[in-house]
Amino acid sequence: MTAIKNGIQSVTGFFSTRPGKIAFYVVLALFTLLMPVYFQSVGNAFMVRIFALVGIYVLLALGLNIVVGYAGLLNLGYIAFYAVGAYAGMNLGFLMQELLMGLGFLGEKPENWSYWALLPFAAVPGAVAGIMIGGPVLRLRGDYLAIVTLGFGEIVRIAITNNIGGITNGASGLPAIGQRVAPVAGQEWARLNLSSGNFIFSKDLYWYYIIVALVLFAVLVITRLDNSRLGRAWVAMREDEVAAASVGVNILTTKLWAFALGAAWGGIAGHTYAYWVGFISPESFNFMESVLVVCMVVLGGMGSIPGTILGAVIITAAPEVIRAMAASPAFSGILTAEQASLVGDYRFLIFGGLMVVMMAIRPQGILPSKRRARELHPVDEKVLAQENQQLWEAEHKHNTDSDIL
Amino acid sequence: MSVEFGIIGQQLVNGLTLGGMYALLALGYTLVYGILLMINFAHAEMFMFGAYVGLFTLQGLSRIEFFTSSGPALLLLYVLTFLIAMVVTGILGVIIERFAYRPLRHAPRLAPLISAIGVSLFLQNAALLWISSRSIPFPVLFEVRTFRIAGANISSMQILIIVTTILLMLVLDTFVSRTRLGRAMRATSQDRDAAGLMGVDINRVIALTFFIGPALGGAAGIFSGMYYGNIKYNMGFIPGIKSFTAAVIGGIGNLRGAMLGGFLLGLLESLAAAYISTGYKDVIAFAILIVVLIFKPGGLLGESVAEKV
Numbered sequence: 001m002t003a004i005k006n007g008i009q010s011v012t013g014f015f016s017t018r019p020g021k022i023a024f025y026v027v028l029a030l031f032t033l034l035m036p037v038y039f040q041s042v043g044n045a046f047m048v049r050i051f052a053l054v055g056i057y058v059l060l061a062l063g064l065n066i067v068v069g070y071a072g073l074l075n076l077g078y079i080a081f082y083a084v085g086a087y088a089g090m091n092l093g094f095l096m097q098e099l100l101m102g103l104g105f106l107g108e109k110p111e112n113w114s115y116w117a118l119l120p121f122a123a124v125p126g127a128v129a130g131i132m133i134g135g136p137v138l139r140l141r142g143d144y145l146a147i148v149t150l151g152f153g154e155i156v157r158i159a160i161t162n163n164i165g166g167i168t169n170g171a172s173g174l175p176a177i178g179q180r181v182a183p184v185a186g187q188e189w190a191r192l193n194l195s196s197g198n199f200i201f202s203k204d205l206y207w208y209y210i211i212v213a214l215v216l217f218a219v220l221v222i223t224r225l226d227n228s229r230l231g232r233a234w235v236a237m238r239e240d241e242v243a244a245a246s247v248g249v250n251i252l253t254t255k256l257w258a259f260a261l262g263a264a265w266g267g268i269a270g271h272t273y274a275y276w277v278g279f280i281s282p283e284s285f286n287f288m289e290s291v292l293v294v295c296m297v298v299l300g301g302m303g304s305i306p307g308t309i310l311g312a313v314i315i316t317a318a319p320e321v322i323r324a325m326a327a328s329p330a331f332s333g334i335l336t337a338e339q340a341s342l343v344g345d346y347r348f349l350i351f352g353g354l355m356v357v358m359m360a361i362r363p364q365g366i367l368p369s370k371r372r373a374r375e376l377h378p379v380d381e382k383v384l385a386q387e388n389q390q391l392w393e394a395e396h397k398h399n400t401d402s403d404i405l
Numbered sequence: 406m407s408v409e410f411g412i413i414g415q416q417l418v419n420g421l422t423l424g425g426m427y428a429l430l431a432l433g434y435t436l437v438y439g440i441l442l443m444i445n446f447a448h449a450e451m452f453m454f455g456a457y458v459g460l461f462t463l464q465g466l467s468r469i470e471f472f473t474s475s476g477p478a479l480l481l482l483y484v485l486t487f488l489i490a491m492v493v494t495g496i497l498g499v500i501i502e503r504f505a506y507r508p509l510r511h512a513p514r515l516a517p518l519i520s521a522i523g524v525s526l527f528l529q530n531a532a533l534l535w536i537s538s539r540s541i542p543f544p545v546l547f548e549v550r551t552f553r554i555a556g557a558n559i560s561s562m563q564i565l566i567i568v569t570t571i572l573l574m575l576v577l578d579t580f581v582s583r584t585r586l587g588r589a590m591r592a593t594s595q596d597r598d599a600a601g602l603m604g605v606d607i608n609r610v611i612a613l614t615f616f617i618g619p620a621l622g623g624a625a626g627i628f629s630g631m632y633y634g635n636i637k638y639n640m641g642f643i644p645g646i647k648s649f650t651a652a653v654i655g656g657i658g659n660l661r662g663a664m665l666g667g668f669l670l671g672l673l674e675s676l677a678a679a680y681i682s683t684g685y686k687d688v689i690a691f692a693i694l695i696v697v698l699i700f701k702p703g704g705l706l707g708e709s710v711a712e713k714v
Contacts, residue, residue: 074515136699143444144698146518147649151691154646162684287642291522298519349530355523359516360508 036208041199048204054316055211056273061296061312062218062305063265068294069303069369070231071258072238073138074146076290077153078266083160083285084129085267086274089115089122090174091167093182115184115275119268126267127260129156134259138252153290160282173281174274181278184210207276214272218265219305226305230257288348295351299358301365310367319347411556416675422563422632424671425570429625430648431655431663432577433618439594439658440614443514446521447501448622449645450528451494455623456636457536459490460543467546479547487569490627491620498619499612506615507608532638540637543630566628573621574664581660590614594658643687647674650694656704665706 014020039047060082067075096118137148163170175181187206194201225231233254236244245251274280292315300311358365430452437445463486466472472482505524509517550561581587592600593610601607629644630636647670655666670690677689697704 072515074518137695140698140702143438143442143514143518144653144702147444147646147653148691148695148698150646151650151694155688155691158685158688291526294519294522345534346530348526349534352523352525352527352530355526356505356520359512359520359523360505363509363512363516 032212036205037199040202040205043198045202045204048202048208050317050320052204052208052211052276054313055208055215056269056276057293057296057316058215058309058312059211059218059265059269059272060293061300061308062215062222063262063269064293065262065297065303065305065308066222066225066234066265067258067262068297069308070226070234070238071255072234073255073258074143074294075149075259075262076146076287076294077133077149077151077156078262078293079285079287079290080133080153080156081126081129081263081266082270082273082289083156083280083282084263085122085126085270086280086285087160087168087174087270088125088267089118089271090181090274090280092121093118094175114182115271119271122267122271123264124267126270127264129267130259130261130263131256134256138255138259150287150290153285153287157282157285157287160285168282171282173279173283175279181275184275204276207272211272211276214268215309219309222305225261230254234258292351295355298355299365301368304365304367304369307365307367307369311365315351412679413676414555414557416679417672418557418559418563420672420675421668422566422671423675424668425567426625426628426632426644426667427648427651427671428664428667429570429573429621429628430644431652431667432574432660433622434649434652435655435657435660435663436590436614436618438652439660440590440597440611441506441510441517443506443517444521444649445506445618446518446645447505447524447528448618449641449648450525451498451619451622451641452626452629452644453532453636453638453641454497454528454626455490455494455619456543456626456630456640457532458493458623459486459627460541460630460636462486462489463544463546467544473546482546487624487627490623494623494626495616495620498615502612502615507611529638529641536638538638540635540640542635543633545631545634562632566632569624570628573624577617577621578660586610586613647687647690650690653694653704654697656706659704659706662704662706666704669705 015024036048036051039045039051060078063081064075064078067073067078133149133152137145140148160168161171168174183203184206187203190201190206191203233244233249236247236249237251237254241251244254270280273284293312296311296315297308298311299315300309301307430448433448433451434445437443437448463482466482466485472478501524505520506517509520545562547561552559552561581590589600589605589610590613592603592605593607597607600610625644626636626641629640648667651666651670652663653666654670655662655664657663670693673693674686674689678686681689
């Protein structure tokens with residue numbers, strides 16, 4: 001046991017030194033950037049898609065982490081913002097296309113508006129949806145907020161299924177027959193110029209790099225937010241709303257900012273997903289997705305960016321990786337294909353159990369933020385007793401002093 | 406004119422039936438919230454679990470010829486089915502409390518909520534994987550008669566559900582307000598620590614709460630199976646959130662509020678389905694919830710609970 005412990009300690013010790021940290025980040029960056037190229041070159045397009053999907057969920061989890069991790073507001077309908085972003089971007093794209101065609105700018109070959117041009121139009125409706133739902137309900141206490149956001153998520157999904165305003169095409173999804181999503185700029189160029197031999201610089205690979213860039217941007221923005229005045233206000237509010245309010249934090253606007261900024265990232269993720277996959281339907285935005293994103297944040301560690309990313313990677317990739325591994329000849333002896341698909345089927349069951357166990361033994365998550373860890377750990381009875389003892393002694397001493405006086 | 410009234414009357418009866426189920430389920434939410442101040446997200450799964458246990462009990466017992474031989478024996482069969490399903494669901498509730506919630510009693514409030522979502526995921530997928538992913542028909546062993554009263558069709562099933570629901574509520578209300586254990590429950594809900602100092606066994610009261618709530622939820626699940634004719638692994642989700650909504654509308658922590666909220670929500674939903682749109686039927690509950698929370702955050706009967714911090 002001690003040998004193992006010492007081994008682990010020396011490894012973690014190495015990674016906490018400066019060269020160790022640099023080595024770790026270099027390896028991580030190389031892995032992130034080159035693994036999909038490797039998979040593409042061996043013709044495993046499926047794994048490339050998994051990498052891109054993980055990226056989308058990392059974006060979503062980072063967005064939700066603002067709301068749940070920083071501001072401490074449990075949002076169980078987060079996927080609604082993902083849906084709003086996806087549908088807003090697509091609809092505006094089609095609208096612009098028709099407008100331009102009507103004005104005669106586009107000739108015979110109708111082109112949709114590009115992903116980049118519409119990105120703000122996905123983020124802003126997401127944020128607006130966040131403010132719209134946040135405004136009236138943010139005065140509610142934590143649990144009520146959770147249930148109202150859950151309700152809101154369901155309302156959005158039902159509205160989409162019922163083809164609200166005639167823009168969502170109901171359960172059959174977008175784009176409707178005859179409509180087409182524009183390819184993202186540079187994709188065709190990359191395919192022609194960066195492919196060589198068997199290696200094709202595919203659409204999925206190109207999107208993967210766009211998503212990685214977005215994740216890096218999100219990490220940058222959210223880290224800056226965390227260290228800003230607003231970020232400190234979020235933490236203060238999360239720890240004690242009354243105390244925060246009494247030192248001048250405007251609770252309502254601070255909460256609204258958290259909702260709006262979190263929702264904006266949801267919108268961006270939705271838009272990116274829609275343009276990457278080229279198809280969206282209400283089924284992709286059900287309550288389970290919201291729960292999964294919450295799981296990612298909780299499993300990784302609320303309020304911690306590396307933790308959130310790790311949580312998203314584990315939850316999105318684990319079942320797929322296990323399934324893919326079982327299919328590969330190298331692992332055929334360990335897991336049969338049936339066992340592997342069973343793991344895929346059981347993942348929600350496992351997640352459910354994991355959430356319970358996690359909350360009981362490590363409520364702060366795998367890679368917790370230091371401050372959040374202290375907050376989330378159950379009050380230790382021994383520590384409490386000790387503190388009470390000290391308090392009693394202090395009071396007692398005070399009393400005897402006053403007797404003498 | 407009589408046709409118009411017929412539709413309203415029909416929707417009122419349908420609404421009362423639906424509302425009865427919501428109310429029974431809402432009681433479980435409100436009981437747990439009143440004592441532990443947590444949303445027991447897994448409670449919706451008690452509805453599902455109760456329905457499954459009820460189905461299996463009914464299937465098992467109806468093999469014994471005696472139970473299907475005569476009217477009174479059939480009644481006995483149903484009474485037994487309900488009792489067994491309620492007890493088994495109640496025991497499941499106690500087990501969940503013991504292993505998922507008790508270790509978190511001193512943790513911040515987000516922790517048990519997430520734990521509860523985990524339990525809910527677990528149970529739902531256990532039913533999906535180990536029983537069936539499809540809906541299973543729920544047999545009705547007695548002849549359902551339909552009465553025509555004032556232009557509305559009222560089935561004997563609806564009457565049975567409404568009467569049994571009200572009966573169960575009366576029993577619960579008497580238990581909580583008249584018995585020693587009920588008084589212990591009320592004391593614990595007012596101030597857990599103080600009740601403990603007065604000699605109330607807190608753990609026992611909480612376990613009892615987690616027995617009663619799921620037992621009532623399980624009964625509601627069987628009603629749902631009998632009424633709609635089939636059950637499914639995810640049948641608890643929508644009624645679950647709606648019942649929580651009902652509990653909040655009535656004033657969470659307040660038993661009579663949960664009953665009122667449940668019936669109110671059932672009635673409003675039936676009327677809305679008839680007069681507004683069936684596609685948006687499920688939206689009504691959430692819309693009402695948001696409106697009630699904005700204008701009366703304590704709920705309709707929840708004045709006394711709102712002060713609890």
